[in-house]
Amino acid sequence: MPHHFADRLLDACKTKGAPVCVGLDPVLERLPDAIDQSGPVAAIEAFCLGVIDAVAGVVPAVKPQSACFERYGAPGVAVYHRAVAHAKAAGLIVVGDAKRGDIGTSSAHYAHGLLADPHGCDSLTVNGYLGGDGIEPFQQVARAQGKGLFVLVRTSNPGGDAIQSLPLADGRTVSEAVGDVVAGLGADCVGESGYSNVGMVVGATKPEDAAKLRQRYPQQLFLVPGFGAQGGGAEDVRACFKPDGTGALITASRSVIYVSHEGNSTWQQVVEQAAIQLRDDVSEIMRV
Numbered sequence: 001m002p003h004h005f006a007d008r009l010l011d012a013c014k015t016k017g018a019p020v021c022v023g024l025d026p027v028l029e030r031l032p033d034a035i036d037q038s039g040p041v042a043a044i045e046a047f048c049l050g051v052i053d054a055v056a057g058v059v060p061a062v063k064p065q066s067a068c069f070e071r072y073g074a075p076g077v078a079v080y081h082r083a084v085a086h087a088k089a090a091g092l093i094v095v096g097d098a099k100r101g102d103i104g105t106s107s108a109h110y111a112h113g114l115l116a117d118p119h120g121c122d123s124l125t126v127n128g129y130l131g132g133d134g135i136e137p138f139q140q141v142a143r144a145q146g147k148g149l150f151v152l153v154r155t156s157n158p159g160g161d162a163i164q165s166l167p168l169a170d171g172r173t174v175s176e177a178v179g180d181v182v183a184g185l186g187a188d189c190v191g192e193s194g195y196s197n198v199g200m201v202v203g204a205t206k207p208e209d210a211a212k213l214r215q216r217y218p219q220q221l222f223l224v225p226g227f228g229a230q231g232g233g234a235e236d237v238r239a240c241f242k243p244d245g246t247g248a249l250i251t252a253s254r255s256v257i258y259v260s261h262e263g264n265s266t267w268q269q270v271v272e273q274a275a276i277q278l279r280d281d282v283s284e285i286m287r288v
Contacts, residue, residue, distance in 0.1 A: 004191030005123055005148030006199070006221055010246060012060035012093050018283040019246075021061040021095060021223075022275055023253030024048050024083060026068050030258050032267035041075045044068070048083040051257050054268040055275040056090035063251055064121075066098040084121050094121040095223065095249075099152065100138075101127030107137040115141045123148035125201060125223070129163075132181045139185050139198060148197040148221075151182045154213060156203025156226035165209075175209065176216065183217050195221050195247070204236045204250070211239040214247065222248040227255075227282075238285050245286040252278050 013019035026044035028037060035050075037043045052062060064087075069080035087094045100110040114124050115138065126138050128151035135151055142149050154164055154175045164175040172180070179200060186198025196219045202210050204226035214222070222240045227250050240248035256278055261270035 003146040004189075004193075005142070005146060005197045006195035007191040007193045008122070009061070009093050009148070009221065009249065010193045010195070013249070016058065016060040016279065018059075018279040018286070019249045020059050020275075020278050020282050021063050021093075021249050021251040022051065022055050022059050022256050022278070023097070023225075023251055024051060024062055024064040024068075025253045025257070034267055041072050041079055044072070044076070045079040045082065048079070049086050050268050051271055052083065052087050052090055052092070054271040055256070056087075056092055058272060058275040058279055059092070061093040061095055061249060062087050063095040063097045063253075065253070066096065081120070085119060088119065088122075093123070095150065095251075096121030096124045099125045099127050101130050101134050103130055103134045104137075107134050108141075111138040111141040115145060115147055118145060121147075123150060123199075125149075126151045128152055128178050128182055132185060135182065135185055135198075139189075142197060143189055148199060149186075150199045150201050150221075150223040151178075153179045153182060153200040154202045154206050154209050156205045160203075173209075176213070179213060179217055179220075183220060186220065190219055193246070195219055199223055201225065202240060202248075204240070207236040207239045210236075214240055214242065218242070218247075220247075224248050224250045227252050227278075237282070241286060250278075250282050 026047050028040050031043055031047050035043050035046050064083050069076040084094050126149050128135050138149055166174045186196030189197045199221035202213055202222040204224050224237055224240050227237055237250050256274040259270050259274045
């Protein structure tokens with residue numbers, strides 16, 4: 001496999017048939033009844049490993065949400081790392097969803113803690129709203145390890161509009177100004193695929209902005225949350241792709257991992273079927 005993160009991700013998406021990612025957001029109250037919930041940390045571990053096993057043959061990537069593990073302290077963080085290792089052993093690309101961001105030495109500490117381990121996650125979500133000096137330490141570690149970043153640029157939450165859509169004096173929006181910084185930081189680390197190892201988080205619920213950003217940043221991969229349970233549909237995510245069907249990784253969590261089931265199917269079989277549906281839905285979007 002190519003060493004460059006974007007090349008590895010695109011190869012994995014091609015192999016699995018669609019650029020999709022399943023979020024690992026373990027919430028104790030929503031776990032299947034079949035999982036023993038007498039011990040919260042053990043329960044979320046059993047659930048996450050079960051989800052990984054269910055989707056490994058279907059999707060190219062998973063995205064563990066660090067907050068869901070950190071709430072349980074050191075034991076929960078240990079489960080996060082075991083889930084990452086399990087996913088990588090299953091051949092999956094792992095997007096660590098931690099949304100870290102600071103400046104100077106603090107960013108360097110976060111970067112080394114979350115990206116420096118060659119056996120850890122393959123990429124990391126980063127908060128870019130502190131500017132370039134907040135992202136640069138993450139990029140230094142990511143480049144050294146052949147890993148990637150996805151920097152928050154245009155998020156899917158409604159509250160983001162109040163900041164990210166604001167017009168600037170030069171005609172750009174705030175999100176475009178942040179995007180320009182992100183694109184600049186990743187300009188000298190472009191793989192054979194034509195994409196940088198520094199991508200952007202662009203929400204599926206903002207299709208008009210996504211279309212403008214897609215045209216503005218041809219070398220950036222978009223990590224696209226908001227598809228499915230958050231309201232993003234086929235027309236919304238289509239704007240995130242280039243005409244050749246590349247450029248975006250569509251993520252879904254609740255609509256895959258928390259699907260109700262009846263009959264004789266196990267919860268893992270239901271999750272697998274939901275992942276197949278996600279893959280097929282996105283594949284269809286790319287063909288139209």
